[in-house]
Amino acid sequence: MANQQPASWRERLYPIIFLSNNLISRIGVVLVTAAAIFWVFLLPTYLQGEAASAYLGILLFLALPSGFFLGLALIPIGIVLYRRRLGGTPALTSEFPVLSWSNPSLRRLIIFIGVVTFANMLIGANLTYRATAYMESVQFCGLTCHTVMKPEYTAYQNSPHSRVECVKCHIGAGASWFVRSKLSGLGQVVAVALNNYERPIPVPVANLRPARETCEDCHWPDKFGGDRLRVLTHFDDEGKTTKSVLLMHIGGGGARGVGIHTAHVGKGVRIRYAHSDNERQNIPWVEYGRNGEKRDFFAAKARKEDIAKMDVREMDCMDCHNRPSHSFETPEGALDRMMAAGAIAPDLPQIRKAALEILKKNYTSTAQAESEIPAAVERFYKEKSADVYSKRQAAVQSAAKGVLAIWSRNVFPEMKINWGTYINNIGHNDFPGCFRCHDGEHKSADGKAVEQDCNTCHSLLAMDEASPKILTELGVD
Ligand code: HEC
Ligand code: HEC
Ligand code: HEC
Ligand code: HEC
Ligand code: HEC
Incomplete structure (x- = not known):
């Protein structure tokens, strides 16, 4: 029966078995086996996908898979190197057992290899899945490089997005941004290891994915509501309160009424602007496009030849909501x-x-x-x-x-973050924000200014009053 087996089958198997008997491959086998045994012991943690701490997480979800795959890679590498050292595949010797299915020890070996390969595939798949999932976890992003990410992680926990994973905004869906983020992540890891990253981390984040591809996964402009009541409470030195009551004209992107979102990210609207600084605070030119019609607004002393040299940006969510999650306070x-x-x-x-x-x-x-x-x-x-x-x-x-x-939760000397280091573009009280364009000084050729009327963006129902009548009427206070 042995003779009926195709010769190529035996010739291919024999050198592999023979050549795998070398130091490097044996180290590989030990690594794979050890990782697999650990995996079995840690199976409950692996199925759960959560580690007690960021450092344990790195050990479990990154080091263990690395050991496993390194071991798997070492086995063929050892074989190739050993073959090179011997100067080719040695000839079949009589000491080598008969390569035939009827040879029981060979049969056991093949079944063993088959079972081990199948188990390794299962373990490998689970390890890969856990490693990628771990690298996307808030724990990994926020806590691994503790000093570097501490400011953002702290502000994040204190924000409306504290249940939204970092990667939902920073990477979003789809394979190409996933790969891009891993590549830029590699550069960041090197910078942290060499301790030559910038403090504070510069903004705007250069390779952040366009907001409309990330934010709109959860907030779609058609859904934005009508008006929203905001009550802002301030204290004076004597501990007395004053209240401002604003009715924010949120506005929908569809036909849900005019308002803030309709004006900038509504259907058919495209706003472009030039900025002279990296932080996009100084905006000498704005173009408002709606359904093909365009209108230019220029700041008071803007010169066209300067503007021609500046970066131009199309407005999106991030131009107002640049701190949706890392909102540092005053x-x-x-x-x-x-x-x-x-x-x-x-x-x-x-x-x-x-x-x-x-x-x-x-x-x-x-x-x-x-x-x-x-x-x-x-x-x-x-x-x-x-x-x-x-x-x-x-x-x-x-x-x-x-x-x-x-x-x-706001000042981080280790990252050179102090009060006001990161500008927040919503509003106009702490930073220029909306008034970068809505300052009454940005005018079109026919003299119309980008609106600054106090009731355009919000109805001012009360401003710094001790007990606003409107709140009593609404039964809020
Ligand atoms: C709701 C969306 C959102 C989530 C969730 C989010 N980020 Fe951000 N993050 C942003 C935006 C937007 C910016 C860009 C700010 C800019 O360019 O002005 C940013 C900027 C950053 C920066 C640059 C420095 C800074 O403060 O601007 C770091 C670092 C960062 N994020 C880390 C994280 C980490 C770590 C997490 C998870 C713990 C996280 N982010 C979660 C939206 C988000
Ligand atoms: C994975 C889903 C998700 C993504 C992506 C996301 N958000 Fe949110 N966002 C939420 C949730 C959940 C809330 C909280 C809603 C609540 O508290 O009622 C929220 C709340 C908000 C609020 C209201 C905050 C407040 O004070 O009430 C704003 C503004 C906002 N998000 C803007 C953004 C922007 C800008 C982006 C893109 C950079 C973004 N979101 C990305 C889920 C998301
Ligand atoms: C022109 C500036 C501007 C742009 C552009 C903008 N927003 Fe807003 N957005 C605001 C303001 C102002 C508010 C109200 C904040 C408040 O109530 O204090 C708001 C409120 C929100 C809210 C909370 C809505 C609610 O009912 O409370 C969400 C969610 C939101 N924006 C998401 C987005 C997303 C997503 C985009 C991009 C498609 C976007 N915004 C573009 C200025 C803007
Ligand atoms: C990059 C410049 C720019 C910034 C920043 C900006 N806007 Fe605007 N906004 C415009 C332009 C341009 C128009 C259209 C002007 C017009 O037709 O009068 C507009 C129109 C509006 C309108 C509609 C006005 C009307 O007459 O119906 C509202 C409301 C509004 N903006 C709110 C805001 C709020 C709130 C912010 C800050 C969170 C903001 N904008 C920031 C450029 C800007
Ligand atoms: C282009 C839109 C826009 C215009 C025009 C505008 N505001 Fe505002 N205003 C906002 C936004 C956005 C906020 C921030 C709400 C928040 O805290 O999220 C705000 C907040 C305020 C607050 C509350 C600040 C606080 O912390 O108590 C007051 C008061 C205020 N505005 C007064 C005015 C007055 C007075 C004018 C007229 C000179 C005016 N606004 C014009 C958009 C505008």
């Missing part, structure tokens, strides 16, 4: 929020003024701030009003914690 805004929430008691005398001063001081490291900020708040009361301190010690201590919390 010290004033953050204090308003913490005081409204009660984490910092608004009736602590002078708390706002003292906190602002302490927050705006320069701290060279997180450790320094962590020891100095709470101490400074307590000292303020101990020294300036000892009887407030003795009567309201708990409130002072809670305020001290609150002030540090504000600092910790």
Whole structure:
């Protein structure tokens, strides 16, 4: 029966078995086997896809698969190298067992190889799946290079998108952006390893995927609503509140009424603009195109020959929502929020003024701030009003914690991020934002300005009032 087997079958199998008996291939076999055994033990974790910490995650979901595939690769590499060293495939010797299906030990060997290959394919598929899934996890993106990503990760957790994975905005769907992101990710890993990345990370992010391909996976312009009521609460130094009530004209992209989105990203609308700076803050020319009709607006002192040299950009979500997820606060805004929430008691005398001063001081490291900020708040009361301190010690201590919390989620000396480092383009109070174009100075040839009327974007129902009548009427307050 042995003789009936085609000769090529035997000739092909024999050298592989013979040549695989070398050091490199044996190391490969040990690696694959060890990784496979670990995988079996860690199967519950692998099926769950979650590790207890980012470092354990790297070990489990990246190092283990690497070992496995490295081992698989070493086996053929060893064979090729060994063959080269022997100067070709040695001839079949009589010491080698008979290569025939009727030889029971060979039969066992082949069945063994078949079963192992099948198991390896299963394990390999699972390892690959977990490795790619892990590299897309918030844990990996946000925590692996801890110092580098800490500011964005911290702001992210404090944002409406804290349940949206980083990759949903940064990579989006489809294979080509996935590959691109892995390639640029490789460069970033090298930069972090060499410690030569820029601090702070420069914006706008150069290779960010166009917003309309990512944001619109979840927010589609046709769906944007009508008006939205916003109540903004501010505190003064005496701890008294004032409220502004705005009816934001959100506007839909379809026929859902005019408004902010209809005007810029609605059907048939295309806005282009030139900017002289990388941050896109200085905009001397805007072109408003709607259903083929175009209108140019020029800033007051804009010169056409300068504009011709500038970068031109088509407006999308990111020109207003450039901080949808990494929204760093102003010290004033953050204090308003913490005081409204009660984490910092608004009736602590002078708390706002003292906190602002302490927050705006320069701290060279997180450790320094962590020891100095709470101490400074307590000292303020101990020294300036000892009887407030003795009567309201708990409130002072809670305020001290609150002030540090504000600092910790917004300032990152290790990444050179301070108050206002990252500009937010929504609104017009803290940064130019909408008023980059809607400043009343951008005019078309017939003298019409990009609208600045205070009721264009929102109806101002109340502005800095102690108790706005409109809220009582609506039954909100
Ligand atoms: C809702 C969408 C969204 C999500 C989710 C998101 N990002 Fe971003 N991210 C952005 C946008 C938009 C920018 C670009 C800002 C710019 O170019 O001005 C950005 C910028 C960044 C930057 C550059 C520095 C900066 O602050 O602008 C880093 C780093 C970053 N993101 C990391 C992360 C990490 C890590 C996560 C997950 C923990 C994450 N992002 C989740 C939208 C998102
Ligand atoms: C994977 C889905 C997803 C993607 C992608 C996404 N978002 Fe969101 N977005 C959400 C969810 C969920 C919320 C929270 C809704 C809520 O709180 O009611 C949200 C809320 C918002 C809000 C409202 C925030 C507020 O204060 O109420 C804005 C604005 C927003 N997203 C803009 C963006 C922009 C801009 C992008 C693209 C850079 C983007 N989103 C990408 C899911 C997503
Ligand atoms: C011209 C600036 C501008 C552009 C461009 C823009 N938005 Fe907005 N968007 C706003 C403003 C302003 C608000 C209201 C914010 C508020 O209520 O304080 C808003 C609100 C939203 C909300 C919350 C809606 C709600 O009902 O609360 C979502 C979601 C959103 N935008 C997504 C997007 C997406 C996605 C794009 C791109 C297709 C986009 N926006 C383009 C300015 C813009
Ligand atoms: C890059 C320039 C630019 C920026 C930045 C910009 N807009 Fe506009 N916006 C325009 C142009 C151009 C028009 C159309 C002007 C016209 O026809 O009067 C417009 C029109 C509008 C309209 C409709 C006005 C009307 O008369 O019906 C609203 C509302 C609006 N913008 C809101 C906003 C808000 C809110 C922001 C900031 C979050 C913003 N815009 C930022 C360029 C801009
Ligand atoms: C081009 C659109 C636009 C125009 C014109 C405009 N605003 Fe606003 N305004 C906004 C947006 C967007 C916000 C931000 C809402 C938010 O916080 O998300 C805002 C916020 C405000 C706030 C609340 C700030 C706070 O934190 O309490 C006040 C007050 C305000 N605007 C007053 C005015 C006045 C007064 C004018 C007329 C000079 C005006 N706005 C014109 C778009 C506009």
